[in-house]
Amino acid sequence: MALSSAPALAQMGHDAELCKVPVELPAPLASWNQPIPLQAAADRKGAARAALTPGQAVAMTLLPTPSVVYPLRPAKPGGTVSYGGLASFTVKEAGTWRVALGSGAWVDVVKDGKAMESVAHGHGPDCSGIRKMVDYALQPGRYTLQMAANGEDRLALIVTRLP
Template sequence: MRLNSLLPLPLLVVLGCGAPALAQMPMGQEAATCSAPAELPAELQSWRSPVPLKAGVDRKTAAKAMLTAGQAVTLALSPTPKIAYPVRPAKPGGSVSYGGLASFTVAQAGTWRVALGSSAWVDVVKDGKAATSIAHGHGPDCSGVRKMVDYSLEPGTYSVQVAANGADSLTLLVTRLP
């Protein structure tokens, strides 16, 4: 009697698969095949030309890490244990993750978007309170925009808290939606 005739069919299928096949995306989720970069909407136009910016590690240094609305940055982050977040992030990350703080000014009330090139946790904070997000989504396929979070903001100065990032930098963009 052959060995494979003794094994149930599902076990044969698993044994016959290599590790890459087991690591595939869940059913119904296929990775986008990109032959060219995606067209970006007007509010994301600077995504492909970010400027470098070192994130702050506390309120004082966050004030010096000023974001310009509509300009993408490559944000240099610090190890999570070095960050003094004004508001504890819901997902702060562990000792091997990265985070940071930056500031931006809202001149005109409206819907503001924070776009990230990773799945890091993001909060927008003013006066010791995290703003409530009004929408979440992904950027266009093949754009490099992994996550977008929208907020309804009034004029003032805000901090962006990035937490639980897996690398020591990420692309980030804060922009007002039309």
């Protein structure tokens, strides 16, 4: 399924009649329907070049799991037929930061060799195409985002600070 097909993604798991009207997303997720392409990295060094801009959704191309060298082993790494990858982002202001995904992929936020503890989990708004949201209390600094156990080689995602 193509990531640019937001209405098709939005209808997954919902009554098609209910999802014909575009969903208005809250400001932190506003760019969800205008993702930019980004290639996931295979290792921590490459993650620095696969930089996410907070607040900008991406349509990320993932790699076969066996070719990814994770800084920390994901709790759910997926098997040899799954996909994953790495990216990085910079937190300039402390607060609650959200990682929203278009699938049920496993996600970790890593800094200084440690996985950050999530503070909340949820689902995106109905008909939005956002399947999973994970929140973290983060301090300023550079972080690595690990995606694992995705069933497809593409993943829509956004990292954003909550108001």
